[in-house]
Amino acid sequence: DAGVTQSPTHLIKTRGQQVTLRCSPKSGHDTVSWYQQALGQGPQFIFQYYEEEERQRGNFPDRFSGHQFPNYSSELNVNALLLGDSALYLCASSLAGGYEKLFFGSGTQLSVL
């Protein structure tokens, strides 16, 4: 039973660049949520995708966008990177647009220089 997989595991970018992070949900799950976790902080909700649509969004600027594909996998895109975007980006999957029993991937560590 494949768990939540994220790629890449680590990424280094410079200010102003754009980045795309990828996530495949746990087998049987159809909902993907993205979280940003800065060092020493808890995960902060970015947005949730269900049925290929953004369903809910946290307090993040429009530079953060996403997509969900028919196979339920998802991408997180961040444009015009800032130093403050350096964080661990976590993807979590669940069922039917809900947030119960979230399964997290091991994350993508993004460093912006």
Next chain:
Amino acid sequence: RKEVEQDPGPFNVPEGATVAFNCTYSNSASQSFFWYRQDCRKEPKLLMSVYSSGNEDGRFTAQLNRASQYISLLIRDSKLSDSATYLCVVKNQGGKLIFGQGTELSVKP
């Protein structure tokens, strides 16, 4: 004020000690409550849900006080393997999970 606030930590305790973590939440309409565990920069994993009546899972006991908007986690007879960051999580009215900043626990031999 943050929606979910936890003891800042870190907590450094010897093996066998009992340790308690506290958490407060600001939204009285919050629906569900959880404790997650996160090992060093790995993914958070659900430790246990928290119910109004209090619940226990082995050495772990969780309590919820809705009137005070307060959640606790008690770990008895702590083990080296309990060393991790413990995240208090609240499900808000919209269904989103709101995470606290986490409390780091280090259990020493």
